[in-house]
């Protein structure tokens with residue numbers, strides 16, 4: 314590495330004797346050159362003679378003539394430094410010749426005579442001494458050089474170490490540089506991210522400013538709200554105090570209401586009891602007579618209503634004297650009923666009298682209302698009426714009253730359910746007037762008695778109704794069904810009974826009371842009698858059926874009045890269907906409708922007689938179907 318002239322370590326570390334001789338070789342060469350530059354090479358080659366040193370020395374001592382003196386200077390041959398050259402093997406004669414020509418010591422001093430060996434030796438010794446001095450100084454120089462070489466080597470080693478450490482540092486720096494380049498990229502990336510973040514930050518700062526503004530306004534609002542809140546809190550505290558007072562009042566009022574409800578319930582029970590007593594006193598079967606007005610208004614002469622009361626009616630018939638000798642005689646027929654309504658009586662007046670019975674139906678009593686009379690006497694008008702308010706009949710008014718009363722009773726804990734049915738009995742056959750299916754698929758009906766002794770009709774429509782309008786819709790449907798039948802068969806409605814039934818079920822869960830009743834509203838077939846000779850075929854059959862069922866109705870009522878053990882309900886479909894409405898547990902009202910026309914006198918008389926018979930009956934005391 315170092316370019317300094319360094320001697321081989323091998324050479325430096327050889328033994329001192331050989332070392333000296335070896336190191337001397339170049340020196341000797343130098344010196345020879347200095348002393349005798351023109352001396353032939355052969356003189357030097359003598360030094361490298363292979364003879365042993367002793368022999369060489371001897372040769373130098375004892376054969377000076379052959380010019381071997383110079384060879385004796387070399388102490389020992391050096392294998393590595395001096396090799397015998399061709400010159401060393403040159404003939405002795407030429408050597409001698411050359412040696413004689415050379416000045417001793419090479420100094421240019423006077424040439425010794427060949428015989429002056431002593432002088433020559435002395436020259437040689439002088440030279441040797443010179444050489445030794447030089448050798449010594451060279452040696453010292455060499456030592457100094459060695460020291461400096463060692464120092465240089467140490468320095469070199471240090472420098473090498475330093476170089477190594479520098480290299481390591483460089484590689485470390487390079488590694489760090491690489492890392493730093495990565496870091497630089499990261500820094501760039503971070504920088505771009507930083508830019509993005511700064512943008513975001515500036516956006517956020519703007520938003521923050523907006524939010525701060527908002528916050529300020531909201532804080533102001535909050536302050537306002539807080540003020541309002543504190544005001545409202547104080548109001549609330551006041552209200553709470555008031556509420557507490559009110560709650561106390563309410564609870565005391567509730568107690569009072571409960572007491573009053575109890576009182577009301579007791580009152581209601583008492584009302585029912587008294588109502589029933591009144592109805593009983595009036596009679597569980599009552600008969601009202603209603604006279605239809607003449608077409609031009611007014612009343613016909615043969616019908617007279619008592620001015621004093623509204624309970625009696627008189628039919629007067631004047632009979633001409635058969636002989637013509639005596640004056641015409643007038644025969645009067647007096648009838649008394651629970652109430653007689655003249656031709657001017659309105660539908661409302663009629664209903665007012667019935668409404669008490671309708672109330673009884675809600676109280677749990679079976680109620681049955683008939684309209685009896687000849688065709689055209691006003692039965693349907695009385696029961697159904699017309700569609701205009703004032704002319705509405707008993708059925709729609711009763712339905713209205715029942716729903717209204719049912720709603721009222723809700724406040725006393727009553728819940729009512731109503732089920733409606735409408736059936737026609739024609740020639741002892743039942744027909745569903747609420748049937749909505751195909752005429753060809755009309756089912757047949759049978760009257761059955763259930764285990765609870767309740768009467769029901771098979772395949773009949775029993776429709777749950779919740780409103781008055783719903784019932785009115787059913788009545789309209791029944792009318793339509795009847796008119797369809799009427800078209801097919803002239804005047805059929807006059808020759809059939811129509812029975813509207815509303816089953817009423819009431820539950821007072823709070824007091825654990827239930828009641829169940831049926832309101833029956835019946836428009837009977839025309840009661841007119843026809844002479845057997847005039848009735849033929851279908852008409853005769855119709856009349857037979859009507860008369861049979863009407864007379865059976867009379868028989869049943871009479872049997873009930875007489876408290877007979879057997880009541881022949883099964884004798885006709887009508888009485889069988891209405892048996893629960895006619896029995897001891899019911900209240901019955903019969904309208905006897907009469908026509909005012911003089912030519913209806915006979916039929917009117919018959920109707921009044923039938924009604925009078927019914928009116929004479931006192932059916933056993935009714936009892937409410939309460940459980």
Ligand SMILES: Nc1ncnc2c1ncn2[C@@H]1O[C@H](COP(=O)(O)OP(=O)(O)OP(=O)(O)O)[C@@H](O)[C@H]1O
Pocket residue numbers: 604605606656686687688689690691692693694695806807808838839906
């Ligand atoms: N009180 C009355 N006031 C005014 N018009 C009446 C009254 N009663 C009946 N009418 C009228 O007389 C006619 C016959 O009455 P309605 O049809 O009610 O008799 P009906 O006894 O039901 O006959 P049918 O047995 O044939 O059904 C009808 O036009 C009806 O409007």
